Amino acid sequence: MIEDFLLDLGAAEVITCVTPGEAEAMIGTRSVNCAILDVKIGGADSFGLADALTHRDVPFFFATASGPEAIVERHRHRPILAKPFSNAQLLEFLHATMAGQGRDR
Numbered sequence: 001m002i003e004d005f006l007l008d009l010g011a012a013e014v015i016t017c018v019t020p021g022e023a024e025a026m027i028g029t030r031s032v033n034c035a036i037l038d039v040k041i042g043g044a045d046s047f048g049l050a051d052a053l054t055h056r057d058v059p060f061f062f063a064t065a066s067g068p069e070a071i072v073e074r075h076r077h078r079p080i081l082a083k084p085f086s087n088a089q090l091l092e093f094l095h096a097t098m099a100g101q102g103r104d105r
Contacts, residue, residue: 018042020049034098035060050075059097
C-alpha cells in the first residue's frame with residue numbers, strides 16, 4: 001500500500017525489503033534517497049540497518065506501533081511515525097526526512 005501510494009505521488013522507484021540483510025545488500029549497491037524502517041523486519045530488528053544507513057548518510061525514520069522504548073538508545077533521536085498512520089502523515093514525515101531533518105547532524 002505504501003509502495004503504491006509513493007509511486008502514485010511520482011516516486012521514481014520504491015523498493016521493499018523483507019529482511020535486514022536484503023536491505024543492507026540493496027543499500028550497498030544502490031543509491032537510496034530515504035528509508036522507512038519498521039523496528040522489526042522479517043523477525044529481526046532493524047538497528048544494524050539503521051547503523052548502515054547512518055554510515056551512508058541516508059535519511060530515514062522509523063514507522064512502528066511500538067513507542068520510543070522499542071528503539072535502541074543510539075537511534076532514539078530519530079523520528080518515529082506511529083502506526084497506524086495516514087497517507088498525509090507519511091508524506092509529512094518523508095518531506096521532513098528528505099529535507100534533512102531525519103539525518104544525524
